[in-house]
Amino acid sequence: MTLDRRTGWLLVMPAAVITVVFFVAPLVYFLRFSFERPSRTAFSEPVFTLENFARFFASPFHVGALTRTLLVALAATALALLLALPVAYLITKTNGRVKAMLIILTVFPLLVGNVVRSIGWVALLGYSGVVNTVLTAVGFLDGPVELLRTATTVTVAITSVVLPLMVLTLQASLESVDPNTERAALDLGARPLRVFRQIVLPQIVPGIAAGTSLVFVLCINAYATPRLVGGTQVPMLAPVVYDTISSDNNWPFGASMAALMLVVSLAVVLLYGRLLRRQFEGWRVAR
Amino acid sequence: MAQLPRRQFLKLSGAAGATLGLAACGGAPPPNPGAAGGGGAGEVVVGTWGGDYQKFQQDFVEPVLAGTDGAPTVVYDVADQVARMTKMRTQGQTGGPGTIDVTALSDQQAQEMAAASLLGKVDPARLSNYANIREDFRNDLWVPHIYSAGVIIYNTEHVTTPPDSYEVFWDPAYAGRIGIMSIQWATEYFMAAALEAGGDPGNNWDAGWQRMLARKGTVRVYESQEQLGQALMSGEVWLAYNWKARAYQWRKAGAPLASAIPREGTFPVVFTVGVPANAPNPDGAYAYIDAMLDPEAQEQFAQNMGYWPTVTNVDPPPELTAEIGFTPEEEQKIHQVDLAYLAQNNERWRQQYVEQLINQ
Numbered sequence: 088m089t090l091d092r093r094t095g096w097l098l099v100m101p102a103a104v105i106t107v108v109f110f111v112a113p114l115v116y117f118l119r120f121s122f123e124r125p126s127r128t129a130f131s132e133p134v135f136t137l138e139n140f141a142r143f144f145a146s147p148f149h150v151g152a153l154t155r156t157l158l159v160a161l162a163a164t165a166l167a168l169l170l171a172l173p174v175a176y177l178i179t180k181t182n183g184r185v186k187a188m189l190i191i192l193t194v195f196p197l198l199v200g201n202v203v204r205s206i207g208w209v210a211l212l213g214y215s216g217v218v219n220t221v222l223t224a225v226g227f228l229d230g231p232v233e234l235l236r237t238a239t240t241v242t243v244a245i246t247s248v249v250l251p252l253m254v255l256t257l258q259a260s261l262e263s264v265d266p267n268t269e270r271a272a273l274d275l276g277a278r279p280l281r282v283f284r285q286i287v288l289p290q291i292v293p294g295i296a297a298g299t300s301l302v303f304v305l306c307i308n309a310y311a312t313p314r315l316v317g318g319t320q321v322p323m324l325a326p327v328v329y330d331t332i333s334s335d336n337n338w339p340f341g342a343s344m345a346a347l348m349l350v351v352s353l354a355v356v357l358l359y360g361r362l363l364r365r366q367f368e369g370w371r372v373a374r
Numbered sequence: 375m376a377q378l379p380r381r382q383f384l385k386l387s388g389a390a391g392a393t394l395g396l397a398a399c400g401g402a403p404p405p406n407p408g409a410a411g412g413g414g415a416g417e418v419v420v421g422t423w424g425g426d427y428q429k430f431q432q433d434f435v436e437p438v439l440a441g442t443d444g445a446p447t448v449v450y451d452v453a454d455q456v457a458r459m460t461k462m463r464t465q466g467q468t469g470g471p472g473t474i475d476v477t478a479l480s481d482q483q484a485q486e487m488a489a490a491s492l493l494g495k496v497d498p499a500r501l502s503n504y505a506n507i508r509e510d511f512r513n514d515l516w517v518p519h520i521y522s523a524g525v526i527i528y529n530t531e532h533v534t535t536p537p538d539s540y541e542v543f544w545d546p547a548y549a550g551r552i553g554i555m556s557i558q559w560a561t562e563y564f565m566a567a568a569l570e571a572g573g574d575p576g577n578n579w580d581a582g583w584q585r586m587l588a589r590k591g592t593v594r595v596y597e598s599q600e601q602l603g604q605a606l607m608s609g610e611v612w613l614a615y616n617w618k619a620r621a622y623q624w625r626k627a628g629a630p631l632a633s634a635i636p637r638e639g640t641f642p643v644v645f646t647v648g649v650p651a652n653a654p655n656p657d658g659a660y661a662y663i664d665a666m667l668d669p670e671a672q673e674q675f676a677q678n679m680g681y682w683p684t685v686t687n688v689d690p691p692p693e694l695t696a697e698i699g700f701t702p703e704e705e706q707k708i709h710q711v712d713l714a715y716l717a718q719n720n721e722r723w724r725q726q727y728v729e730q731l732i733n734q
Contacts, residue, residue, distance in 0.1 A: 127489070127490060128467075128490050128491065129467050130467050146729075148728075148729035148730075148733060151733075214605065214608060214610040215604075215608045215610070231610070233594075236595075314597075315597075318556065318595060318596075318597050319556035319595060319597065319728055319732055319733065320595055320732060320733060322728075322733055330728075332460070333456045333457065333459075333460045334456055334721075334724055335721040335724065335725070336459075336460075336463055336721075337721070
């Protein structure tokens with residue numbers, strides 16, 4: 088059944104209105120602060136200025152927070168992709184109850200909030216946590232060491248948060264790969280690893296692009312995990328934005344950082360999507 | 375099941391939609407029975423910290439309030455002070471009525487809210503217990519609830535010589551064993567400035583900044599009082615500069631901790647309550663605040679939370695006085711601070727502290 092243009096518009100309208108009223112309008116309203124001056128008695132002083140952006144790029148702390156956020160997001164996305172691929176592939180190769188069980192196990196961490204999971208990391212890696220206690224007890228360490236509040240720990244913790252989403256996205260993509268293409272390659276004598284690399288992988292490029300983009304954006308905007316696991320000593324942009332607005336009442340500077348996060352996220356995702364598609368298209372045609 | 379006629383359904387849907395629309399656009403809130411005045415009846419919304427503070431408010435303030443004529447129903451709006459201040463600013467800046475009747479803040483934070491004209495003036499005539507408040511704590515913009523002062527808290531197993539100066543925080547022997555908090559920079563600024571001045575630093579807290587920078591890498595940073603307390607109790611850190619009340623709480627939990635007021639002196643922290651300028655039920659707010667000043671409620675807070683009463687008609691037992699109170703000699707070492715000066719510099723100090731001292 089095809090809908091005529093008018094009916095199509097009518098069906099889209101409610102969602103479009105809700106999006107514009109409750110998402111786009113507040114976003115635009117908020118982002119306008121980024122071009123205004125801070126005020127002690129109001130949200131902002133309504134003048135047009137680029138001072139907030141100039142201040143951001145002149146501050147090693149804030150540029151460092153942006154760089155750290157991008158690096159942590161990149162590392163967590165890459166790690167999640169590496170870990171999720173075999174799991175997603177395994178799920179597609181199973182059937183019935185086993186498949187259902189594996190999917191439930193994958194989804195299960197999503198039922199626990201980020202905050203609770205982060206507290207789990209603190210209990211695990213804290214000064215009196217399980218890891219320090221065990222390593223000290225077996226004589227591997229002379230005494231507890233600082234495992235929390237490092238960029239590496241934050242990366243691992245964020246990866247654990249986004250991993251289920253990556254697995255589910257890749258699994259959906261892998262399900263659409265025709266198994267006959269793999270069988271044909273195996274029949275022709277290709278080893279399983281080569282089949283995965285040359286037959287399966289090129290077919291799931293859209294899934295990889297979707298999964299990594301989604302996860303990357305979530306990582307860039309991570310708040311609870313860097314706050315709880317990294318504390319103030321691993322400053323990432325989302326907690327810095329929150330502190331700037333809530334502790335300093337500096338809405339314009341906070342809004343300018345939020346605008347930068349938005350622009351950087353969009354730019355990276357768009358460029359990356361184009362680059363990935365072009366690379367794999369070329370690769371697929373060459374093969 | 376009875377069918378709803380189509381016309382009636384559309385009418386109801388329209389009414390529901392209009393109500394939702396009005397609510398989304400910030401339409402008039404439902405009338406608050408207490409707002410009309412008359413003994414503070416209705417509902418009083420108390421913006422407060424969660425945890426023990428709220429629990430003790432429920433346990434010790436509410437029974438006093440319940441004994442008054444026309445006592446309002448108490449609803450708690452629980453959040454940390456930063457979220458509460460943001461809410462007050464946001465509501466204040468958008469105009470219209472607020473949602474908080476009583477706001478609990480530290481004196482420094484109350485000063486910030488007062489400077490932004492977000493607190494209403496205190497009317498002593500509406501508080502029967504006002505005359506009992508210590509004179510040096512009286513203020514026309516907020517009401518002091520409980521207080522303590524900064525002390526050196528140390529682990530008696532590792533710091534065997536009781537410290538008597540802030541110099542201990544710069545002692546290389548304790549590098550890596552000193553705890554500070556990312557949310558409490560004023561104490562650290564005061565300490566460094568007092569050391570620099572050899573006593574009361576007055577309004578020159580920046581004088582100690584270079585000293586503070588020398589501590590980079592020698593301190594462990596925690597995000598909350600609870601995290602710092604855990605670190606002190608587990609032996610992760612041995613020294614911290616914090617409120618005497620906190621030392622009492624952690625010692626009660628079994629930690630081998632003691633506290634000392636340094637010879638350079640210290641400064642007080644007063645936890646206050648105020649009535650926001652846009653409070654919907656000021657009568658209820660005054661009734662609640664009056665109950666907070668009740669001597670019985672004040673003594674219970676002292677015993678259970680370790681903060682000293684702000685009213686003079688309480689006589690805590692001598693052993694409690696020794697634990698959380700201050701002798702006349704110690705009171706001499708508690709320097710009053712210029713809260714307006716602190717509020718003026720707070721944002722800059724926070725940024726400097728986070729960006730240059732505790733950031734990796």
